[in-house]
Amino acid sequence: MSEIVLGVGASHSTLMNTHWEETLHKDRAERFRDALREARDELARTRPDTVVLIGSNHFRGFWLDLIPPFTIGVGECVASGESGTPKGPQPVDVPLARHIAESLVESGRFDPAFSARLQIDHGQSHAIQYLLDGLDVEIVPLVVNVFAHPLPTLQRCEELGHAVREAVHSFPGDRRVAVVGSGGLSHRLPWPDWREPHGDDEEFMVGAWLDGRANWQKYDARRREIIRAAEASLTPEFDDEFLTLLERGEAHRLTTFTSEELEKAAGNGAQELRTWLLMAAALEHAPARRLAYEPMPEWLTGMGVAVIDPAAVDAGQST
Template structure:
């Protein structure tokens, strides 16, 4: 019988790779990094046979010519390798991925699939830090969190529940871990692609539309625009969300609309859809918070949590 043995939620930031020496709050950064390493050790101890890796897209693997709400990689998977993250082919558990895709469709989710998927740091950051040294294949699941209209938070929770059912019904006796990569609160200087204002927003929208074959040509200016942004971290929201995870009530996030979540915690908080899917796949087992650090240099509230179903519900 297939078993879900662990869930992990973790923030990501490529600035860990590119601007570590410019990080002012080095003590916070080191504590966050140590929390990632601790989560990596928990994953190693759980001995998963495969990892369902739920992450976001930052317009390096998907572009505005086609943006599905949910996409599962069922064949080749290549990481774009931006900002010092892993680059090149990633090992996919193809039979499990295809079984999950079929099961989710049967369960009423018109999920897209890709036999040649390109991912970016929305998932490869987790490969770099959480799966470092672990010889384990992934099943990549990409969630649209930046190109409105976005899937509702309720739909994401439902997908997590359906994913749980699909995993538990999978043939064999595999041990599966689920990772949600993204968040917490942060605001990126990214436009609503439907109504860009000013030179920078028009440039970004054009990059998102035209970047499929040459995204690297846009990357330097993209980074400049992001680095010029001011941090907008809501520590109260972050701590409240982490408390919900601790008490197995992360489903409360579905009470937010997309607009309300952006107002409360920034457009980057839309990535919490990945945590919500992971938590629902773990049946909202109570989480252990391994770390939380607000890092304005990285524009983001950085958190790490582990959900161990062996702990049971309190």
Template sequence: MPAEIVFGIGASHSTLMNTHWAETRQKAEATRFRDALYEARDLLAAARPDTVVIVGSNHFRGFWLDLIPAFTIGVGECIASGESGTPKGPLPVDVPLARHIASALMDGGFDPAFSARLQIDHGQTHAVQYLLDGLDADIVPLVVNVFAPPLPTTARCADLGAALRAAVRSFPDDRRVAVIGSGGLSHRLPWPDWRDPHGDDEEFMVAAWLNGRGDWSRYDARRRQIIRAAPSIVNPGFDEEFLGLIETGGTDRMRACTTEDLQRTAGNGAQEIRTWLVMAAALGHVPGRRLAYEPVHDWLTGMAVAVLDPTAQKEPTA
């Protein structure tokens, strides 16, 4: 029996959930978001995936400005950087499926980078920590560049999700595959356009992004201070509109949204919705179900969880 995609999850992430839970003033909102992660985990477990493709972003702890691919697939070892209380160390990778996906994407006209020794950060390991807790499943890490312009377009990300769907379904061995899109929603990070930094903090950030390979932790304390000092800029109107597209299966309409549109309307952190678009397209843009949306200003982010279940769209047999 060939592989099939059986479940999808879109989920926001924030390391402040780990490091500053006690200081979080919006405890009710934070708790509802955390509970939604646990509910999504239970629904994922019920779908019985063998492998989970985790589509996530890079926060300059696994990639640096010396080399930034638009898309990267981990096809061998995968090492979690372990920052801010997220998992650290090697993660189990479904190497045969990962290598098949990389080859199938190449054959289908995509040119993803691949890594036989990939380091990932909380852009994916937050999902490992909360959504894969207790699950016996391998992963396929897929990293999307969302913070170092020029960025892949939203249309290209949607096309990647469709190509990922075809690649998984062409895998000849039996696999139940889930896809997680980790990131977003609206938020603004105190991060510069690396091509045009202004002031000491922005110059520091760009230096960390350029020179951090092999030594990212020495920049982390000041990075954290800069982030904690940033004002919260969340756009619930944008977030509600996007989640409405998730719920109605209309996410393909985001193809027309440009990088500049997202930046202006929902902040540079909203560029992470590309990971949700890849996931939704891999699920065939089936209508989803929102489990939570909370604008948690203490975490600087519109925090959301949604699930996409393709079996829920099938008519029951007589």
């Protein structure tokens, strides 16, 4: 039987790549980067064949002409390569990806979109860059809509995590599978509600999200300018509470939030916590180990890393 051998949750920020030298809190940045390396080493130690890579979309792989709540890459996968992240084709475990997609549909519980030629952005390629560096693994990319309302509910994301676990376990053979959730923690991006933009910058953003499929690079410079001009809005108290829930195996408590309540508590970027929640559910909410938390206003984000090792839990080693 195939098994899930590790779970990892990790924040992402392309400003790590593009503005490292301008980072003021270098000690925090280095601790976060070291935690990514530690998580990468944990992945190497557990020897996965495949990583189910759960990430968000930042309108470089999906656009407002079509936004599914959940999309599984079942064929080719190409990373857009923005801001120094990996670019080009990524190795996909096609048999497992198609099995997961088919199992979800056959269960009658989910109808995910699928893509035989999926384009991902740093919502997943940041994890490829730092967590999968040098590892000989294939991926099953799973993209969650977290920025174009209406969003899938947090409860629905948790349920999907459990269903993904069941699908992995039912895959014939002996695949060793890790699950990575990329995104969060608290942050607020200067992004509008696409349904009601206000002002030139917001109108520009919505236009880029609607018209960018053929030429998303055309909009990228101004997008970056708008983001760099934004003031940081972090909520370390919320981040600590969430990571504490993860450590206790209680991340499912996040499902009590509506999308509006989550944004009010921790910013629109905290909607990416759906990826962590889905990952934790796929690990049956086993207690996690926090590797780092660093508030990084220069990167506009509360940056966290945690791992869930089911073997350690079974051995009574997890806190």
